[in-house]
Amino acid sequence: MSAPLADKIRPKSLADVVGQEHILGEGKPLRRIIESGKVPNMIFYGPSGVGKTTVARIIAENCGMSLYKLNGTNASLSDIKDVVADIGTFGSENGILLYLDEIQYLNKKQQQSLLEYIENGDITLIASTTENPYFAIFNAVISRSTVFEFKPVTAEQLKPAIHRAFAALAEENGCEVDITDELVEKIAFSCGGDVRKAINTAELAVMCGNISDGKVVITEDSLDILAQRSNMRYDRDGDQHYDILSAFHKSVRGSDENAALHYAARLIAAGDIISLCRRMLCIASEDVGLAYPMAVPIVKACVDSALQLGLPEAKLPIAEAIILMATAPKSNSACLAIDAALADVESSDALDFPRHLQNKHFDGKGAAVVGQHYLYPHDFPNHYVAQQYLPDALKDRVYYEFGDNKQEQAALQYRKMLLEKLK
Secondary structure, eight states: OOOOHHHHTOOSSGGGOOSOHHHHSTTOHHHHHHHHTOOOOEEEEOOTTSSHHHHHHHHHHHHOSEEEEEETTTOOHHHHHHHHHTTTSGGGTTOEEEEEETGGGSOHHHHHTTHHHHHHTSEEEEEEESSOHHHHSOHHHHHTSEEEEOOOOOHHHHHHHHHHHHHHHHHHHTSEEEOOHHHHHHHHHHTTTOHHHHHHHHHHHHHTOEEETTEEEOOHHHHHHHTTTTTOOOOTTSHHHHHHHHHHHHHHHTTOHHHHHHHHHHHHHTTOHHHHHHHHHHHIIIIIGGGSTTHHHHHHHHHHHHHHHOTTTTHHHHHHHHHHHHHSOOOOHHHHHHHHHHHHHHHSOOOOOOGGGSOOOOOOTTOSSOSOOOOOGGGSGGGOOOOOOSOGGGTTOOOOOOOSSHHHHHHHHHHHHHHHHHO
């Protein structure tokens, strides 16, 4: 079975690796580590197809150590024991480099089985993961390793890899490949920063190309079919899912309706309106809040409409709610107030209630104060009377600070009026 083109033309040196300039550029940390020849335990974190495996192989091929490769999706504890068994043997006299792809799929016991050996240097570990290592990898492994984040490759950085792919295909097939720079750019922009995807698309494009005058001619129509939706980086329970939701939330909070619509569109295109609607309901109270309290029922109505309509029509009430929240005044005063109250509850012992707030019950013969003595606000002018409501230990605590928006300032003026009337 023929190997995929992406494996055949995998870079053999750092000079051929596209992207990752922030860690592999001249003088950058990972490049200096590789050039030093001293390989520490490392974890490569980033999306698929951005060079994690390629860089690990380059390191392995240049460090003189015995290379062992395992994949977390199918590696067992016995596979790890087989690697450990070779420690100190003639074949591993220069040390063992274990490349462990998709380490997040190993359970805690499997990851722990490596600790002793990466601690004392018998095994040098290079692990890769597409999930946030601080959540997906055992803390003791993290503490013994250096984490390097690999980022999606830009379209401009992808172009050399795509040209290299077409050149390799031309050589392999013994005929010229006719493709324009515009179509190379189309592949680059359609592949969402994934080098492997871009190379695979180039390979498929040649397979589907038209033969004319001894040339393989790549057409725009065939690329439209091959590259459709390939730029969608989305996983429903991984980092991409939470990154998109985070970017959406922060865009609405920052009053940038255009960015918010962009991230919402990515979620809609992925078919995930449930997560989007839940986040919208949260934003209405957390970030718009008391500056425009009607945002809550309006967004709830839009969410209900979206869920009843389903896609594609759900996009309409969703867009309406997003634009409303992004362009509305903002206040997080309610969020800060409840967080402050919760902090007191969590840090305090069980606090008693002021007697006048308790439910009516028998005081007992030894009670210092007999009777409830609750003042009913509706019996007083303006339906307000001053009395203590918080427990004694917290009686002067202030959780809520009026925001500087029109709505909350109006409430503040009303409060001041009530207090003035008492004087």
